[in-house]
Amino acid sequence: MKSPQDMRYDHFRQLYFEERSRRESIRSSISTPVAAISFAVFALGNLARDFDFARWNEPVALGIIFLAVAATLSLLGAVYQAVMVEWLFLHHETPPLDELLRAEALLRERTGDERLSEQMADLMIASYSIAYEQHLGGNTLSARSRTRALRFVLAALFSLALAFLLLPIHLAGG
Amino acid sequence: MRWLDRILTRGRHHRELSAIARRRLLLACRELSDQERTVREEMGLAVSPRLSLIDEEMGVVISPQMREEITQD
Numbered sequence: 586m587k588s589p590q591d592m593r594y595d596h597f598r599q600l601y602f603e604e605r606s607r608r609e610s611i612r613s614s615i616s617t618p619v620a621a622i623s624f625a626v627f628a629l630g631n632l633a634r635d636f637d638f639a640r641w642n643e644p645v646a647l648g649i650i651f652l653a654v655a656a657t658l659s660l661l662g663a664v665y666q667a668v669m670v671e672w673l674f675l676h677h678e679t680p681p682l683d684e685l686l687r688a689e690a691l692l693r694e695r696t697g698d699e700r701l702s703e704q705m706a707d708l709m710i711a712s713y714s715i716a717y718e719q720h721l722g723g724n725t726l727s728a729r730s731r732t733r734a735l736r737f738v739l740a741a742l743f744s745l746a747l748a749f750l751l752l753p754i755h756l757a758g759g
Numbered sequence: 760m761r762w763l764d765r766i767l768t769r770g771r772h773h774r775e776l777s778a779i780a781r782r783r784l785l786l787a788c789r790e791l792s793d794q795e796r797t798v799r800e801e802m803g804l805a806v807s808p809r810l811s812l813i814d815e816e817m818g819v820v821i822s823p824q825m826r827e828e829i830t831q832d
Contacts, residue, residue: 673768721813722820729818 590706597713601679604720608674611727615670618734622663625741629656632748637755645755649748656744663737669730674723677716679709780817781829787812788826 587595632653640646680688685708692704776784795807809823821829 718820725813725815725820726818728815732815 590703590710593710594706594713597710597717601713601717601720604717604724607724608720608727611670611724611731615667615731615734618663618667618731618738621738621742622660622667625656625660625738625745628742628745628749629653629660632745632752635752635756640755640758643755643758645751645758649751649755652744652748652751656741656748659737659741659744663734663741666730666734666737670727670734672730674727675719677719679712679716776817776819776821776825776829780814780819781832783816784812784814784821784829785832788821788829791826792830 632649636649636653637646641650685705688708689701689705692708693701696704791810791812795809798804799807811823812821812826813819814821
């Protein structure tokens with residue numbers, strides 16, 4: 586049976602490394618909304634090319650304009666959220682070797698050799714715990730931005746799909 | 760300038776929950792507390808396991824203390 590200290594050490598170390606890998610999975614999953622943004626921009630260009638601007642004041646044309654504006658705003662929102670996924674994200678690392686050696690020397694001086702291992706393990710537990718919580722906070726915000734980016738992209742694609750449905754009606758009236 | 764800070768810092772310093780978010784989380788917090796209580800009784804634990812909640816919708820980490828505040832609202 587492990588000691589409570591060993592359990593704390595294993596627990597926070599594992600959590601820390603899992604949050605680090607979660608960071609990478611969030612980063613790679615942003616490629617889906619980014620690809621969808623590129624597609625939506627291309628579709629918006631096609632819509633603008635086929636639209637008859639001379640008849641902009643007809644009801645169907647106004648509907649297409651409204652949907653195109655909604656799609657553009659949604660795309661801007663998606664781009665902003667995609668940028669925010671990586672915005673100001675700080676990596677938190679456990680103390681470097683020189684800091685650990687300094688801490689070890691200080692602890693040896695203050696607590697003696699008999700409690701040194703225990704104190705060093707506590708120091709590592711504290712480091713892993715802080716780094717884990719910082720990564721967790723950052724990942725939570727990044728995941729929020731990723732979800733919002735995806736929703737904006739879906740809204741843009743939905744608006745564009747409706748606009749393209751109206752386009753034949755608009756063109757037939759000409 | 761709070762809105763500008765919110766944009767430029769990903770809202771890292773604005774983690775307080777709105778009344779709407781608290782209402783939305785109330786059921787999840789109650790369910791979690793009930794589950795913790797059940798597990799404690801079933802396993803004969805001296806203390807309850809106190810879990811954190813992550814709300815990705817709002818981008819906040821809800822500590823066990825914050826959960827208690829929400830359920831007491």
